[in-house]
Amino acid sequence: MINIEIDGKQLQVENGRSVIEAAHQAGIYIPHFCYHKKLSIAANCRMCLVQVEKAPKPLPACATPVAEGMKVYTASEQAVKAQKGVMEFLLINHPLDCPICDQGGECELQDLAVGYGGSASRYQEDKRVVLHKDIGPLVSAEEMSRCINCTRCVRFGVEVAGEMELGQAFRGEHAEIMSFVDGAVNSELSGNMIDLCPVGALTSKPFRYKARTWELSRRRAVSPHDSLGSNLAALVMNNRVMRVDPVENEELNECWISDRDRFSYEGLNSEERLTKPMLKQGGKWQEVDWQVALEYVANGLRQIGKEAGAAQIGALVSPGSTLEEMHLVQKLVRGLGSHNVDFRLRQSDFSADGKMQGAPWLGMKVAEVSSADRMLLVGSFLRKDHPLFASRIRQAVKRGAQVNLLHSADDDLLMKLANKAIVPPSELVPMLAQILQAVATSKGTHLHSSVQSLVQGVVVSATAKTIAENLAGGERAIILLGNFAQQHPQAAQLQLLSQHIAALSNARFGFIGEGANSVGGYIANAVPAEGGMNAAAMLASPRKAYLLMNVEPELDAHNGQLALEAMKSAEMVVAMSSYKHKAMDYADVMLPIAPFTETSGSFINAEGRLQGFRGAVKPLGETRPAWKVLRVLGNLLNISGFDYDTSEAVRDEVLGGRDVSASMNNTLQGLVVQPAPVSTGMQRVADVPLYATDSIVRRSAPLQATRDAQTPAVQMRSDDLAKLGIKAGDTVKVTMGQNTVQLTASVNEGLPAGVVRVAAGRAETAGLGAMFGAISVERV
Amino acid sequence: MNAPILLNTSHFDQPWTLENYLKVGGYQALRKVIENKMTADEIIAEVKASGLRGRGGAGFPTGLKWSFMPKNYNGVKYLVCNSDEGEPGTCKDRDILRYNPHSLIEGMAIAAYTMQVQTGYNYVHGEIYEAYERMEDACEEARKAGYLGNNIIGSGFSFDLHNHMGYGAYVCGEETALLESIEGKKGQPRFKPPFPANYGLYGKPTTINNTETFASIPYIIREGGKKFADMGVPNSGGVKLFSISGHVNNPGNFEVPLGTPFKKLLEMAGGVRNGNKLKAVIPGGSSMPVLPGEIMMDLNMDFDSIQKAGSYLGTGAVIVMDETTCMVKALERLSYFYFEESCGQCTPCREGTGWLYRIVHRIEKGEGRPEDLDLLADLCENIAGRTICALGDAAAWPVQGFLKHFRSEFEYHIEHKRCLV
């Protein structure tokens, strides 16, 4: 600890801190632009100049380390003269367009100019004009004359997003922030540059000219798009979400959010919103009253239950549904006598069901991921599936953590990887088994009988050995299973192997859950039990009635084609949805339920953190919060215990004072290992593209205009393509079993040989079938 | 008379060859440190005794700088030579590169030996391609002869030197910008601390000296630091190369002891052209404040004398202006230079250098306003000392110097909208 004095205040500060950090710690504000606590120090804006005793000239507080006995004056005559001088320079070339600037009201320059700027400008020369740039659909760089060259955006790209897309070209007064040849900024984290920009140079393109910031009210929200649980502020005007900003939460999203979290709100007011209950009668859709619609549903369900048996009723729930919604759905279904309810729509292996000791979870706090020194990432399109987990791990790597990747695609994670094993899906289990064997050998331990059959006969490759050694060399090693591992047909085996590797190498392991409520789904018991059918089973043996909660089956299910067929063959499909989607083809009732911004509820994120939220705006049209809809349905069906006044009451019922963390446990016991079917020929690898994950993002026009939302192509290695006589750009026929779709071929050298990558979650590929399995490609 | 040290091969037809360098005692100093197994402390003591101060402009004592390198550090360290020489008026390093490249190589090898560095880079600015080529050849020659590379003259010590070419950025002469440039980035100076001795090239401990500084080392080691120091005056040891350009009959580089009267130097350069009257002199490269001719005529060319008169010795580049020179025009050109060359990261420099230039430009065009001169002075105060690197100061000092000594000429321009000369 170091003793220093700032403006007469005595402080104790950690060694190595800067003067600005010390000042902030003491609640003393030092004006600044380029400094940002999460970015490297550039010290270029010079706004933070302060007087330091014995220093001949003012020093930048952001770049000056504290020293014992230092005396700092942040508002002395020397300091203020320096700060005012800098402010004058910043303003001479800055346009005087505050009245029309989107940043107005939240502009750091504007705020400081009031305090430090002179009244009349001494600058009589022409102002510099900097040309506007087009850097894509999300971030507006239309007003680059406003840029003060603080380079926060550039540093963010390089340091946090992991990619240099923006740079400062030219030099001196001609210096300009731009992308290469006006290219788009494609980072999945690009929107943070908008927040970082202290002026109105980089602003939100969708939000541009939509509202003045002081007209907006801020409402807290939690991201429904992935399992991190990013804290959001929905900025609202006239009962409409106009913008979404991050709310800082150091333990989860820090001060960032992904573009998916930031721009998905544009899908909330999509044309496709379902705003009135609808009934299909005589093949025609009609808008009806809630009463009519709900009675229809209740009657239908009752009838099918009576005639065909309750087991003919199944409910599919989106993993982004709230805890309350999940609870009420399962309660309703169970009240009807069925146990067919599931939220694990993209999962294909359910052999762990009944053998888990608790709900699968991250296995640690999110923040603990940052302090891991060794990691093994199993089956994850990390950057796209979980953008902020990726950035957290990227920062850890910068600090020296070593990451090993076991996956079926070598997508650039924009971080240095210590080792990687990129193998076809069918080799994931054997490869992980090799790693386990290598760990066991080096420890000289015998393997537990439960995994014996998996390691039997594996030959440990050099890569597996290196990864095993790497993991064992750490003090805080972790193993994380991603979406791909959870969707894998041998997901339980991957889990079991990870569990044993973790145990032997003194590591922790867990799941980066796919949806916002992947943990909550288990806590709410939105999973089958007592003979109920899981998501896959409900589709493989079609039910007579389906209740869909925010699910677009052909896009959200592991096997979209099968799901669609099941829906079509059902006698009754009740689609609870915020959107008019494909269900209009097969459903009987459409019930407009509120998206996350229009309902109260809660999510339990990957680390088991319960986060509740209120509706940011009133439900659109006749939309209703799903928990209320389910309550009425419960009442209409005479199921007891459906008398809730508030969603909090529902939550209390779920949790009942229970400690969520006690219900989470990744241990798998008694798994009967089924040998995987021998795979021959080509295998499919399916990612769910970033902006195809759920129904809201699918309808956000700006997100759909990004590179990540391009029509998916069939990707293969060039040698595999060549073998088939296919060139990139050719239209090809892709077949899985009976299903065929036509797509364009493209080269991806990061795939293992024998692998065909076709994205899931997209209408163009939904007809293909399962996310894993044998696939063939031919020229048309 | 043969130039004593830095250009001591200039009497040869091909002064740059190894053969000729060896004839004037070349590489004896390197042999001496190796054969006598001189310790780092001994070498640094000798350099300190020589009174050698950095020739790159700041005049920092070289021996002291060398002692900053971490000693018991086992990782990679670097040695860098600054041959960027972009300070207007300065062209001395070019002659060392062209005519005496081996003195630089030997000096760097000795420095590397002292600081136990294995790799060095010599950053040569892009405008002197021929000198760069000459350096490349000389390094190859030295490598072949065993003065560079593995196991230098059988000592077990290895040091290799590579040349890196700049491509048109004055700011890369600033040592940390230069490091960035070697790293393949744009040349934007780094904030210090950390200093290069701790965090330099590729983040490794690094020592940077000017070409002339290194080239002075062989003599100091061979003949002893004291002998070198005694050639100059107290606090300004040794000889130095002065580049004399502008309005003189015989512009050139002259190697003379520090403390040599300016009058004598002017004579060596053939006096003011056409017998004109001396008006003003910039004594140390364009960044240093200008001094009126009559003051200069009484000064000696050493660090202290020039500083007492209100300027700095800088790089020893003497720019001579005769009575026909319009001081407004001269300052306009200088201010344009700093405006052009600002790297653009610091607000005061990026915005201020352009503002300074535009005001002086207006005055020169006859569009000056009475309040401009005070404004200029105030802007200079807001730039100097407020930036990451000294380019901010370098932009302000000439303005301050010109206004201090030639204010009336600026006032005349503003009032009469035309030139006095």
Next chain:
Amino acid sequence: MLSDQIKTRIDRELAKYPADQKQSAVMAALRFVQDEKGWISNDDMEDVAGYLGMPHMAVYEVATFYHMYNLKPMGKHTLTVCTNISCMLCGSSEVVDYLGKKLGIGLGEVTADGKFGLREGECFGACVDAPMFTINNKRLCGKLTNAKIDEILAELDKQ
């Protein structure tokens, strides 16, 4: 596409730097492109970026920061005249005027036949040879007089 000759030259430069610091050769790489093509296009920058494993934008930053890179086509012989203080004192503006008159172009321009280009440069660090220009950043011609300029232009014209 980078020519084999450029690649060979870049490889030679790469040997100067640590193996994990390929970016250090970017300045040289761009210089080699310019030597061969007279200027550096965006495509060339992409190629250099690919060859050295750098982000495109990092190459662009370098190409736009250092003023000796030509970012548009220049003449076969591009003359860069120093107009800085020492050269100015020794008549560089007359040199610019004379060249402008003889070639019929101004600073930053190229003759219609593409033979000559004219640029202004900052201090070349050769001030005692003022006034001066460089030819294609390779040859420095100093102590210029009109007669000397005539001679040089005639010689270049023949090439």
